[in-house]
Amino acid sequence: MFTGLIQALGTVKPLGGDSWQITCVTQAETMMLDLAYGDSVAVDGVCLTVEEVSSRGFTATASPETLRRTTLGMDSPEGKYVNLETSLRVGGKVGGHFVMGHVDGVGQLVAAEKTATSWEMTFTAPEAIARYLVPKGSIAINGISLTVANYNHELSQFTVAVIPITYSDTNLRHLLPGSWVNLEGDILGKYVEKFLNPRKATESSVSDSISLAFLAENGYL
Template identity: 70%
Template sequence: MFTGIIQSFGTMRPLGGDSWQITCSDSCSAIMEDLAYGDSVAVDGVCLTVEDVLKDGFIATASPETLRRTTLGEVLTNGRYVNLEASLRVGSKIGGHFVMGHVDGIGKLICVEQTATSWEMTFNAPSTIDRYIVPKGSIAINGISLTVADYSREISQFKVAVIPVTYAETNLRDLIPGSLVNLEGDILGKYVEKFVYFGKENNSVSQSAQNEITPSFLAENGYL
């Protein structure tokens, strides 16, 4: 589990087979301080397992399935930096939101506009994630915890406002319209969806209750 607060940049290099060497940038003390075999690191929002610790990075496996479902393969083609975050430690601050490192889909940057206080970035949302996007809710973009400023279901697009420090210290600054990004919806939304519709398959909840959450519905299902 992660929190969506990026700690360092990194680069990826293939080693043959499914193995990759991830080299951290100079500011990687938060990543490398106590990194050990078997630890999890989010690489552009993709949870990878450390198989060997190097002086300035680590080795991990990214299977063909992982490359197919995320942008890690595209990263190598373009040679851009990846965002890195070590897994959340018990007792650590949760600066963003709970991020699992399990990418729900690949989005695309539509446009970016610099304002006086932020960069407003608009992305498209594939069908695998758009149902978890709500205005003022959380979303992870390349592993970065961000707040949804606006969302249009009709055109499957959402907007985030990126503050200067986030823009400067993540690879959002490298994106141009058309760039692909890893998207992960808020895990809380996924569990709410599961709980609300759990009776749909066995008909234990009426169709009207499925379509509307009411106090009586919550009481009947143990929420009150």
């Protein structure tokens, strides 16, 4: 589990094979000192397991499924900047929102416009993501915890406001219109959908006792 607060930027060097071994090179000494074999690291929002740690980075394997569903398998990620975050420790600060590192789909940058106080960035959203988008709700873009400013259902697009420190310290500043990004919807929305969807309910499911009326009565709506 992660929080969507990026600790460092790295670059990727695929080592080949059906399941790519990916070496991430980073100059973030503080992050590297805390990294060990078997740890989880989010690479552009994709949860990978550290297999080897070196003085300059770490190596992890991305399976064919991971490559097929994320930007790690699109074109060649070699040399491109990726966002890095180590997993949340017990007692650690949750500054963003709960990010699982399980990418739901990919979207594309439509436009990025600089305003007086931030950058307004608009992305496309596939249906796998769109159903979890709500104004002021959370979304992870390349592993970054961001807040949805608005969502255009007809265009399947959403906009986020990115503060200067996030823009400068992540790979968002390297994106161009048409660039692909990894998207992960809010885990809370997924559980609510599960509870309220009768097709997914079972005889022993707690969804039998949860309804829109129940959520409203208990302050969730």
